[in-house]
Amino acid sequence: MTKQIIVPFGPQHPVLPEPIHLDLVLEDERVIDAVPSIGYIHRGFEKLVEKREFTEYTYIAERTCGICSFIHGATYCQAIEQIMNIEVPERAQYLRVIWSEYSRLHSHLLWLGLFADAFGFENLFMGAWRIRERVLDVLEQTTGGRVIQGSAKIGGVRRDISGEKLDAMVKDLDILDREMKDLTTVFLEDESVKHRLRNVGILSREDAYHLGAVGPTARGSGAAFDLRMTGYGAYDRLNFQLVTDSCGDCYSRCLVRAKELFTSTDLIRQAAKKIPDGPIDVKVTGAPNGEFFMRAEQPRGELVHYVKGNGTKFLARSRIRTPTLTNIPPLVKILQGCELADVPVIVLSIDPCISCTER
């Protein structure tokens, strides 16, 4: 029998933007098993519901993660609105879709860049992040914040986007689309990139389903599962095609995210066209009494915000289940049997967001 060696990977590691620790059990260069240990970013802010009023907690929910921050804030608000039976104005729902899709664009471009960095294509990393700044500029102009927006609130949204600004944003989307087309062509057509990604880290459809993969990780394995299809918020009034791929390797997961960029720009165009005039928020009185599971699609997959109120300003419980947490068992599965040199690419391929995971 070959001697087994354990190689620690992380928490501080050049390819990892965030601390996660993996103990890799190796036989020569082959990974036999991977044992993840987490907790480096655990803050325990779910317990802060006892110290912060439920309206203030929106900002803490938003800071679960700095990448998909708007979606966290909006999902928490939707959960509270469901408990309190608040009718959110149409315009606010469309604005939430627009900001959610811009967040998705920024998250996917960020990931494409980090992924390029993981397989050693630094120029592509820089290119992806250059395009991403266009998206951040729009977010900053419309909400005031680049990565933490703070524009969701219970009962609606905090800011409006004027008609002229929406027209200008739609016009800019054409430039964005063109640049993203050039960028994704490199990811999907370049031979050396294909060489690094094809047949690396294969997750079968069954494994994806049984191990609870969500988001692009599941869709890359052919599991057609996207919470936006359930039509929460204004998504039921917009048309979009679900992107899936059947191979289940790193290339498929990359392909799904690359194509989703264009789904997002399309959704923004539709929303900007259909958005009705009207108020952007309603006055909220009283306090939530009851519980609700709100599910939403984050760039990384299904996000669950569980909220339980007891009729006071302070909630009884908040629980956030984030997509990366459920994507870790599939990750461990696909790491088994891979080459040590492919570990960074495979870890990045599920788009890990550790801040979300550990809360």
Add this chain to the structure above:
Amino acid sequence: MTYLAKSPWIVHYNGSSCNGCDIEILAALTPVFDVERFGIINTGNPKHADILLVTGSVNSQNREPLKNVYDQIPDPKVVVAIGICATSGGIFRECYNVYGGTDTTIPVDVYVPGCAARPESIIDGVVKALGILEEKRKKIQEKAGEPLKAGGAV
């Protein structure tokens, strides 16, 4: 900026940050802000680094790794706390697992507040850190009794 004769390399440690500040640090390295024009490179190896950028607050799990990374950086070294969480614990200060800012564990030279800290202010903080780094270098050299050379290695 004559003391920029050498390229200062940074190492980034993510405490219990929400990622907001981390991606802004990376954004500062990419084309729009481009700190590489000052010769600043983000290295993953603390032994190559001069400046430690810390984001997020300190908690019980990451206290030891943070100290470990700090100890591995050769003298002279400068620590920059990025964002309000690294400065004081910020919005998460009252959480049960949060000790507070970076200065509860290692000495901090420059504080860059903000939630999330903007790339412009991060660059500003790093430029301030360069001045402190040079001061520290001079002190070490004077102590050793060697003649001063601008930008010379220690």
